[in-house]
Amino acid sequence: MPRRSIAVDEKVAIMRTCLKLDQVAATADQHGVAKQSIYQWYQEILAALPALLANERPGPKPTVPSAEKPKKGGLP
Secondary structure: OOOOOOOHHHHHHHHHHHOOOOOHHHHHHHHOOOHHHHHHHHHHHHHHHHHHOOOOOOOOOOOOOOOOOOOOOOOO
């Protein structure tokens, strides 16, 4: 398949479809956690998907120059 740019909204929709809760009660019992905790973690993951899947350029991010500091010994 050729590479193509996929919009973030489309990526999020695809991942929401793929990330389905399955056997929550059995998993909660197996690990000794509350089902509600699993549902809360799931909601946090869904909320974070747009930021995680954003189309960002690879590599180091540009730095924003900080505000100029006043010179020592001079008038402000």
